[in-house]
Amino acid sequence: MKIALIGAGNVGRVLGKGLSHIDHEIIYGLRNPDDSKYDELKDYAELKSVADAAKGAEIIILATPWSQTKNAIDAMAENYRGKILIDCTNPLKDDLSGLTHGFDASGGEEVAKWAKGARVVKAFNTTGTSNMANPEFNSRKSMMLIASNDKEARLFVKSLSDDLGFDSYEFGNLSLARYMEPFAYVWISLAFQHGLGTEFTFTINNKKELISK
Ligand SMILES: NC(=O)c1ccc[n+]([C@@H]2O[C@H](COP(=O)([O-])OP(=O)(O)OC[C@H]3O[C@@H](n4cnc5c(N)ncnc54)[C@H](OP(=O)(O)O)[C@@H]3O)[C@@H](O)[C@H]2O)c1
Numbered sequence: 605m606k607i608a609l610i611g612a613g614n615v616g617r618v619l620g621k622g623l624s625h626i627d628h629e630i631i632y633g634l635r636n637p638d639d640s641k642y643d644e645l646k647d648y649a650e651l652k653s654v655a656d657a658a659k660g661a662e663i664i665i666l667a668t669p670w671s672q673t674k675n676a677i678d679a680m681a682e683n684y685r686g687k688i689l690i691d692c693t694n695p696l697k698d699d700l701s702g703l704t705h706g707f708d709a710s711g712g713e714e715v716a717k718w719a720k721g722a723r724v725v726k727a728f729n730t731t732g733t734s735n736m737a738n739p740e741f742n743s744r745k746s747m748m749l750i751a752s753n754d755k756e757a758r759l760f761v762k763s764l765s766d767d768l769g770f771d772s773y774e775f776g777n778l779s780l781a782r783y784m785e786p787f788a789y790v791w792i793s794l795a796f797q798h799g800l801g802t803e804f805t806f807t808i809n810n811k812k813e814l815i816s817k
Contacts, residue, residue, distance in 0.1 A: 608633050608661030610654055610676050612642055615667040615692050618733045619768075624648040626767050633657030633664075633680070658683035663764075664722075665690045670711060671698060677718045688757045689722035691715045691781075692729050694788045700796075703785055712751065712781030725752040725761045726781040730788045732795060732802045738769070739805075745771035746805040749787075751780040771808065 607623055609616040610633040620630045630649035634642060637651040645651060650660075658664050658680040664687055668676045673693050677684070695704045695711035705711050712726035727750045728736065739746040748770035752758040758774050765772035775784065794800045 605629070605663055606631060606661045607663045607665060608657040609649075609665045609667055610657065610680070611667035611669075612645060613667065613669075614733045615728070615736065616665070617645070618736045619665060619667065619692070619728060620645070620649055622736065622768050623764075631657040631660055633676075635679075654679035655681040655683055658687075661687070663688045663690065663760075665692060665728075666715065667692050669693075670695045670704065673711070673715065674718050677715065680719070682721070684719050685721035687722060688725060688754075688760060689715070689719055690725050690727050690761055692727065694729050694785050694792075696789075696792075700792070703789055705782075706786050707782050710779070710781035710785055712778050712785070716753075716778060723752065723754045723757040724778060725750060725754070725757050726778060726784055727751075727761050727765060730784055731791055731805055734802045735805045736768070739771075740769055741805045741807070744805075744807045745769060747808045748772045749775040749780075749784050751775045751778050751784060753778050773808070 606629045608631045609620045612632045624630045632649050632651050633654040642651055664684055670693050691712050716724040731746055735746045748765045750758055750761050762772045795802050
């Protein structure tokens with residue numbers, strides 16, 4: 605499928621490369637596609653403006669800093685309408701001291717308000733990019749939670765996540781992003797404030813008792 609990644613930072617690069625390896629066509633949506641810092645991406649992707657990338661894609665992945673996420677959505681010029689829009693962002697405060705939303709709101713729900721008509725799915729926000737590059741850790745697969753009000757979109761992203769190598773779960777409706785985003789903050793806090801570094805992941809044990817897949 606044609607997948608647009610809006611943002612080519614840590615997350616955009618690792619997911620774009622991973623998805624290209626499983627035969628998806630990658631288009632990066634960039635504020636400045638001619639910037640030479642993006643040249644290396646041309647090996648496996650097309651580089652376009654944000655609006656053109658969204659227009660040419662069947663699926664869109666948002667991988668922008670929270671403070672720029674609304675701008676990036678506006679720059680898509682509604683080319684997300686009717687399409688699955690995967691929100692990987694976390695509404696982090698600028699100083700990383702916490703989240704700007706929760707527990708009665710979430711970044712994911714805000715994205716759905718901003719991108720009216722998109723089939724918003726919250727996913728790929730609860731672990732670091734080292735695990736996105738290689739979801740298998742000590743012979744266990746990293747778990748990935750997937751939330752959306754659109755069941756078909758949720759199932760599609762679950763299979764995409766499985767294909768990338770995650771142990772993926774349909775978590776439920778988009779309002780569950782209210783818990784996924786703080787959960788992401790637990791990962792961030794362990795990695796950077798508690799000195800664990802980025803080489804660890806969350807896995808689910810006894811999963812049949814916890815969640816039906
Ligand atoms: N890093 C992680 O391990 C991780 C894990 C899970 C979730 N997340 C979340 O994923 C999001 C991205 O994180 P990241 O680490 O990849 O950030 P990053 O490395 O700072 O990359 C952000 C990218 O977004 C682009 N960008 C910024 N403003 C934009 C706009 N208005 N329109 C289009 N593109 C724009 C930047 O490109 P230019 O500045 O060159 O235009 C850059 O390529 C964040 O919300 C983060 O919380 C991160």
